[in-house]
Amino acid sequence: MDNERSAEHPVAGRDLVALPKAHVHVHLDGSYPLAAVRALAAKRGIDFDVPRSFPDVWSFFAAYVTMPALVDHLADLAGLCAELVRAEAAKGVWYLEPAIEPQLYAPRLGSLAEVTHVMVTALQDAGRATGIEVGANLTVNTDQDLPIADDLARLAAQYAGHGVTAFGTAGFEEPAGLGRFARAADIARAAGLQVVAHAGQTGGPDSVLEALDELGATRLSHGVRAVSSDDLLKRLADQQIACDVCPVSNVGLGVSRSLPEHEAPALIRAGVPVTLNADDELWFGASVVDQYRVAREQWGMSDADLAGIARNGLLVAGMSDATRSRYQDALAAWLAASPG
């Protein structure tokens, strides 16, 4: 974390790694551990590095796709998926919902169906091995993938209850024309999947309305720019539409002015369910634990507040009832323990 205040004056409280967390806005390819990505790149003679900052969101998108391009074999893809799950488990993540985009690897490494199978299988196997639950959010890129959106939705539906819990959209929002993906969202919804849309990040309140009204999204990836509309905030609170917020990413891409001025506290005050997430740790260098540290140190949140945010993950994410029950007990135990 590039944060002088926290480095010099850490705020005391319970251990944030031990806080049971649902990590539900985490892009697979933007979140593999850096050491694993570097090792893979080195095998190809490439010195993979991460820029310190991005001048705009387009330069970020351009950098993002350089990582999947490093993967030459399905076995390497499976290995990276497993590395991600292991790394997240070590950070106290109980339920991981990675956004997977098989189209970033297909058809280069295989068909959409083959790549999806490798991803879902590797994530599930690693989840079982580490004792955490994993449910993928199969995500369509709204900038590129309209012709295959229905195929992706059908694939997501095929894995509903077997490793996929959500169907998502990501891409530039101004707004994004999400109505074009309504049929794909219907396919996913009919299979019992959640529909999760990126909105209120690069786009303003109109992009959030589009996600709600044209796609029927019940969760928003980001949603932070909804704070400029009181009517919209009220609607998000009334309908309990969750915002899966990523503070460090938002500052890194200029969506939010600074961590102390981040929009999450305003969303929470308005009654909107908020979860805290890393988005792309590989690129922004901050883990899910770091986001909770921001809430404690920059927004003055108590451990009860932080447990409340973690509890929102119970309410909004597609985890099993068994995990939800264990997670709830573990959250209560975390808060009952005396601060370290």
Ligand SMILES: [Zn+2]
């Ligand atoms: Zn995102």
